[in-house]
Amino acid sequence: MYTFDELQTLVQENMNKENFIEEPQKLFEPIDYILEDGGKRLRPVLMLMAINLYKDNIEEFMKPAIGIEIFHNYTLLHDDVMDDAELRRGRETVHKKWNSNVAILSGDAAAITAYLYLVSSDDKYLRSSIDTFNKVAMDVCKGQQYDMEFETRMDVTVEEYIRMIELKTGALIAGSLKLGSVFGEASEKEQDMLYKFGMYLGVAFQLQDDNLDVYGDVETFGKKIGGDILCNKKTFLLITAMNLANESQKSSLDSLLSDSNISDEDKIEKVTALYNEIGVREIANKEITKYIDMSIDLLNNLSVSEDRKGILLNMVSILKDRIY
């Protein structure tokens, strides 16, 4: 059995061996650029972990695993144009380093590259893998659409928010695990279980990410603290705070959200203070725990020997221990 770290190294080594640049070079250079910037390689690692539940020979599936990572980076590339983001993992985004047209077209080429890598596996996996991938790809688009629509809405519910992150973040993680079970030749029932496991995990990750944006420290989080607060992003924390605020808290929150003269530091400090008063962090932690526990339940019910499940269970337990 491979550990998480071993798989991460294996994915990275195999990505280093790939040559993503062909002619016309300017089309492929931005793809190479976004793929070389590190990142956790979470999705391919999870796919390989799912294969490893059922098979020892996982290296046969390295290309589709890399395809999933390429697809993930394609969505980041286009999302960064739409959000006009300046930095991604500490480096200039593609549309800032080059321009929007480059980000659009190289993103398109990255999406097709992802398909090329995905279908490089044996024909017997083709129908299942392409159908899974197409559905996931469309779900990610839908999630991004909802995310953009939520920017201008003040009445987003917790249910709508969870549905949005299920699509935008959960679907690709769920799809990575399901694809792993397809390549592992698991039964359809087990494929569905791994999809759900990934979905719960993805939602837990995103809620954790929302928490870290407010309560994390810059070093472990990797980006500036309070970014979500500054752009009034309807995260689980903000939606829950608006739902549970008493009248005075609600009016403070409303005026903080609409105050265009307040300094960044002040806004972050005051919104965080309200979050603490209302106790949204604990509610978010409860929600994260709920999703992690549901994912553990699913793992326990997989018809795979306990020692095979061990590494995935261990990974999820570490996640659970890190809730704070």
Place this chain on the structure above:
Amino acid sequence: MYTFDELQTLVQENMNKENFIEEPQKLFEPIDYILEDGGKRLRPVLMLMAINLYKDNIEEFMKPAIGIEIFHNYTLLHDDVMDDAELRRGRETVHKKWNSNVAILSGDAAAITAYLYLVSSDDKYLRSSIDTFNKVAMDVCKGQQYDMEFETRMDVTVEEYIRMIELKTGALIAGSLKLGSVFGEASEKEQDMLYKFGMYLGVAFQLQDDNLDVYGDVETFGKKIGGDILCNKKTFLLITAMNLANESQKSSLDSLLSDSNISDEDKIEKVTALYNEIGVREIANKEITKYIDMSIDLLNNLSVSEDRKGILLNMVSILKDRIY
């Protein structure tokens, strides 16, 4: 055997029956908008014609045919953002009617929709069809990249230009015909022949389009005459004119291309006069004839009965008669 017109009607009727809009509606409305605007449905018609060379039951393949049309429209959607085009077939482009983010994300969703339609055919066609489609999709991206790079280059050769239109325009037409032969269960040799036939046809179409931009009339062309001249587009005509111009013609052409004060009418008139003097229209017509004749040769060599080939041959002859 179906005629071109019959197939066009059939494709349109089937497209009318499809519901392209699902939740979130704002993601799919622009796709519906660009698909409802007419257009010749050339690519699905050619795919169905290729199937019809080998099979009578073409309706089984209507979904992948529509998928090709969706893919074509996805490329137009993103190209229009990159070119900042205002009009497409007489209607506002998606990024003008909505905005760039809508065009990017709905374009992405359109590309995935194209894949969903393409893979809806029987499993036995899946490997061939997805491999053909992936390659074509990447070629179209490469063509668009070269097209954008040529905008800022003054030394584009005829060979480079032909290669660019092979990728940007030829590949999808060639791919449509090849996919038709895949669904028609033709031999690999015949598949390659139909791919080449489509490539020659695609290049002839694009060269004809370049000619029409200068010598067409607004009604049959569907867009303003002289658009390519106004934006100094390195078409076959301009590249050939620059290659064959004598010193005085070359210096006139150079100053027309760099003159930012000249009126649109004046520029179109004077560049066209130089084209006429140099005789580039006749050279372009010779080139178009060459490509059409090569495509007819390929059709003649297909191992399909003459009456099956008749309709495709007839279509190509009509094209040849229209060269002017």
